[in-house]
Structure formats: structure tokens, C-alpha cells
Amino acid sequence: MRKCTLYSIKSPYREDLDVLGYRFGNGEKSMCIVGALRGNEIQQMFVCSQIIKKLRRLEADGKIAADHEIMVIPCVNYYSMNIGKRFWTMDNTDINRMFPGYNLGETTQRIADGLFEQIQGYKFGIQFASFYQQGDFLSHVKLMHTGFTNPEKMKDFGLPYAFIRDPRPYDTTTLNYNWQIWETNAFSYFLNSTDDIDERSAEDAVDNVIRFMVRQGIIKGRETGGYLTELINEREVIQIHSNAAGIYRPKVNAGERFSKGDILCEILDPMEGEIISQVKAPCDGIVFFRYSRPLEFENSVLFKLIPR
Amino acid sequence: MVKTIAQAGLAVNEKLVIRRNRITNPNISSSGSKRACIVTGTHGDELEGQFVCAKLADYLHENSSALSGIVDIYPALNPLGIDSITRGIPMFDLDMNRIFPGTSEGTMAECIAADIISDIKGADICIDIHSSNIYLKEIPQVRINEISADYLVPYAKMLNVDYIWIHSSATVLESTLAYSLNDIGTKTLVVEMGVGMRITKEYCDQLIIGILNLLKNIGIWNGPVGPVREPILSFDHDVEFVNSSAAGIFVPCVDHWVDIEKGAHIGDVLDPATGRVEEYVTAPCAGRIFTLREFPIVYGGSLIARILGGERNA
Numbered sequence: 001m002r003k004c005t006l007y008s009i010k011s012p013y014r015e016d017l018d019v020l021g022y023r024f025g026n027g028e029k030s031m032c033i034v035g036a037l038r039g040n041e042i043q044q045m046f047v048c049s050q051i052i053k054k055l056r057r058l059e060a061d062g063k064i065a066a067d068h069e070i071m072v073i074p075c076v077n078y079y080s081m082n083i084g085k086r087f088w089t090m091d092n093t094d095i096n097r098m099f100p101g102y103n104l105g106e107t108t109q110r111i112a113d114g115l116f117e118q119i120q121g122y123k124f125g126i127q128f129a130s131f132y133q134q135g136d137f138l139s140h141v142k143l144m145h146t147g148f149t150n151p152e153k154m155k156d157f158g159l160p161y162a163f164i165r166d167p168r169p170y171d172t173t174t175l176n177y178n179w180q181i182w183e184t185n186a187f188s189y190f191l192n193s194t195d196d197i198d199e200r201s202a203e204d205a206v207d208n209v210i211r212f213m214v215r216q217g218i219i220k221g222r223e224t225g226g227y228l229t230e231l232i233n234e235r236e237v238i239q240i241h242s243n244a245a246g247i248y249r250p251k252v253n254a255g256e257r258f259s260k261g262d263i264l265c266e267i268l269d270p271m272e273g274e275i276i277s278q279v280k281a282p283c284d285g286i287v288f289f290r291y292s293r294p295l296e297f298e299n300s301v302l303f304k305l306i307p308r
Numbered sequence: 309m310v311k312t313i314a315q316a317g318l319a320v321n322e323k324l325v326i327r328r329n330r331i332t333n334p335n336i337s338s339s340g341s342k343r344a345c346i347v348t349g350t351h352g353d354e355l356e357g358q359f360v361c362a363k364l365a366d367y368l369h370e371n372s373s374a375l376s377g378i379v380d381i382y383p384a385l386n387p388l389g390i391d392s393i394t395r396g397i398p399m400f401d402l403d404m405n406r407i408f409p410g411t412s413e414g415t416m417a418e419c420i421a422a423d424i425i426s427d428i429k430g431a432d433i434c435i436d437i438h439s440s441n442i443y444l445k446e447i448p449q450v451r452i453n454e455i456s457a458d459y460l461v462p463y464a465k466m467l468n469v470d471y472i473w474i475h476s477s478a479t480v481l482e483s484t485l486a487y488s489l490n491d492i493g494t495k496t497l498v499v500e501m502g503v504g505m506r507i508t509k510e511y512c513d514q515l516i517i518g519i520l521n522l523l524k525n526i527g528i529w530n531g532p533v534g535p536v537r538e539p540i541l542s543f544d545h546d547v548e549f550v551n552s553s554a555a556g557i558f559v560p561c562v563d564h565w566v567d568i569e570k571g572a573h574i575g576d577v578l579d580p581a582t583g584r585v586e587e588y589v590t591a592p593c594a595g596r597i598f599t600l601r602e603f604p605i606v607y608g609g610s611l612i613a614r615i616l617g618g619e620r621n622a
Binding site: 011013090105108132133168170172245270295296299300301 | 316317318319320321324395399400401402406413414415416419441443479481482483549551554555556557579580605606607608609610611
């Protein structure tokens, strides 16, 4: 394992921000894994730390295949993480909306540029991403469909579900999109949590990433476990919105199966405690996302459902 | 007449409401007449538009007999943001100017965005007032996407701004209010002026004269209009950016909207602990400073100034 500083910036009041990379193996730039770009992506950083721990042992056992280099960057924006902020400390900009970056631009454009310069040219790229809405997800892999990366490759992670997303205008400045434009096969791996650590889920994520690398011949070993992945276009997912505002009482969990007409959640009057609305399943299916905060607004996305 | 044009229930005993104040001449029917929309408050930390809307509404109401069309004023597209000094939409961590045109099938914010578009759609002109952010002070200007420059520049020249910046198209900007409205045929101008969290009365008064002038030119206003200045018009290649190379506190030594020579001293970046000059900031070209840093703390990359002069004077 070689630990190196990939990019560094100075602050007037803090120690330098050093973006650290951990390299394993030598040769072709085969796999790059990026963790927390945002300050609240604790689980994303944790999973990367566990991948580094795993790769260190695999490397010591001679399991990194010849002529393959793997790089892991567990945390880019730890300045924000250390002060409990999601976006960049000073101007609240999002590094994951600054790619491919600009070396003469604003601070986060420069960070994105400095990082992107180091992570370009890898054959595969995995970003542990997070969603802007707070809730419980089924862990999944997502591909921004640019036409470059083959969606079938997502099956090599062995997750139950993998999603294909048609990029929207605001997606064009994300790492995933730009990685593909610069010809890296890029995947966004969404974990079931962000702000909190879930060790069990992290173990699964490590196994899935290692499985992917075994299937690409980057790591020597025997394929084990994993699901037969179902590829789903994001357009097929049904979003369930609330029709009232109040206290949210979910009745199903992420990953749970339900039948048409089942009650997915209740909404209570926050002052009087009475049930003012019940949200029922419009079809049979599986809960893919479940909103998790106790209060919800009218039209909040409460569930994302995979119809069966 | 103040009307709620979009709303959504918040969790506890409150609704998010977007209001529109429609001002017409009570002595004539406004049916079929022209309509102008003045919108602001998309970013909760940009407040210059608040004074423009308040003063314009009061003046038009007092002088409504000089109106021959409709003026719709939307003072707060992101009322929760303004109320909580939050640039984006509180609770969602979203920049509201990246979710247009919205959708009635989307999240609360997207539904609100769709309702706003629906209400403004079909107006003869829309003016979307922004005030930079808390970091930079801007001279009153109109920014126009190059793809709509042909039909927007004539209207922009009526607005009594100092400067019109025609910028290149970027895919990410397709989710702004102005792009979305122009895309459906509702001519929309984006005004940037002043600085975040402040009201610069001089700029607001300047823009109000411009809005009245534009309203007069398109046949909505028959009252008096003050003298209107001729703006400087430029493209991206005329604009030079000055970014900090060092981290520290930036102390300017030039005024805003002044002409400077190439190599002129703009200011210093100081180490706050020692006072040492970390960077002696100079002008990379001759020209006029139309953007100047207001917030003193800088990192490497922080924008310090924009100079109208650019490549031609480098």
C-alpha cells in the first residue's frame, strides 16, 4: 500500500486539507474508488476505510493481480466533516457539482480539478454517493446512462438491484457523469445510510466491490456469493408522495414486500394526534426507498417502490 | 391584489405559500392586456430584490391610473429561505434555481417550481432579480445566455443597468427559472446587482427606473420615466477573472466600478496571524472592475474580482 497526498489546499485558519489516496498493486490503472465528497458522507468514508483494510491484506497475500493498480480515496471533504457540515465550509458549494473542475476557478472547482486529474484514466470508477433526501435505501448501484459504460457490468457487483438513470441537466457536473465522458466505466454505489455507520451494510459493500474486482480480474480469487442483479430503469420506479403534512408513521421498511392496497404509512395531525391520511400501495412491489424523518411536508417523496 | 399562486403544507400547522401581487389600473379592464412579471427571492440570501419589489409595488399602486397593463410582483419565490437567511430551500439542501421547470409529479420543491412556471408563463416579459451572494458585490447588470441574446438584448438595454454580460451556454443552467421560461417563449431577463444579505438603495432605485422604462416601452406604463443610461455590452471573452492564489484575508485597495490599468494593485491577501502579505493582487488586464469581493476571507481559488476588459486588453 502506498499512501500519498493527491491534492492539497491551504486555509487561513486550519491545517492544510490534504486529499489522501491509497494505492495498491502496480501497472494498468484498473480501479479507482472515491468515498466522501460531502461532509455528511460518514458511511461512505467508513466503507472506503474497510476496503483499504481489506486490500492491504489481499496485497500482503499476493492477491492483487499483476499489472493492475487500485486507488482508494476515502474522504475528500473532511474539512466539512470535521465541523458537521454537508457542503464546502465557506461557500456551501457542492464538490460533486463542480466536475470536471477548473484549476483557475473557485476553491471547490480547484479541488474537483485537482482530484479529477488524479483519478482520470482508470478503467473502472466507483463513487460511494449519497442522496439529498434523508431516508432508508436498499443498497444499489446506479449508472448515469451516457452511452459509454455498459449497464450489464453493474451485475458484477452482485447486488439485488442496479439502476440506470437518464442524466438531467444538473447531473452533468457530477463525478459519475464526467468520469464517463473521460472514458472511465463509472458507477455510483448508494449505501443504505449516510450520516450514520452501519457496519453490517459496510461489510456487504466491501464484499460487493471485491466481487466486482474479482470478476474483472483485478483481484485474484474465486467468485463467491452475490445476487443475480435485476437491472431497472429509474423511470420504472414508482414515487409515492404524501397528500398531507404532519407526523409520519411508516408501516413498512426498505426491502419489504407489499401487496396492492397495503398501508405503507400513516400521517398524523401533529397537534391532535389523529390519523389524517393513510398512504396505500398502488400495486404489488418492494420498498426501495423509505423516507425516515418524523415530520413530513405535503408532496414529500415518502417511498420509492419497485413494482412486481 | 395579493394572491397565493403555490402552496404546500408544512409539517406543523403552517403552509409554505408563494404570493403574487397583481397591480392593474382599476379604471380599465386588464383582460387581454400585456403582462410583466417581476420575480425575486429564489435565493434566500439575496435581498436587493426585496426593496425593488416593495418600492415598485408601492409606486405603481399609488400611480395605477398610468398603467395600461398588468404588473405581477413575486417578492419571494423561496420564502422559507429568506426567512431563515438560507440560500437554498431549508430542509432540502437544494438550490431552487436548479429545479426548474419542476414537475407536478415531483417533490414539494419541484411542485412549487412547476406552479411558479405555470403562473408566469405567457407574460410579455419577466425580470428575475438576483443579488450575487454574500461574497461578491456586483454592479447592476443583466446576464443573458448567448442562445437567447438576439431577442433579449433590446429589452436588457431598457433596464437602466450599467452592463450586459452575454455568457456562454452551459447544460447545468438549463434548470434555472430564466432558462425554463425563455425555453417556453416567455422572455426573461436575469438581473444581478449588489451583494447578498444587504440592500443597496442606490442600485435598487436605478433598477426601478429601468423597470418603469421597460414597462413604458412595451406599452404597460404611461407615467414618467427618469433618464436611462446606456449599458456596456460584452461577451465572455471580454471578462477576466481574478482568483486568489493564497489563503488569508483580502483587503481591497480599489473601488468598485472603476477603470484600472494592467498590473494595477487591486488589494492584498494577508496572513491574519502575522500580517504578512501572502499575495499582492494585481490586475491581469486593463479594464473596469464590475465584480469585487465583499467577504474578506479567501482560500486559493476564491474569486476576488471580475474585470471588464479581458483578452482584448491583456
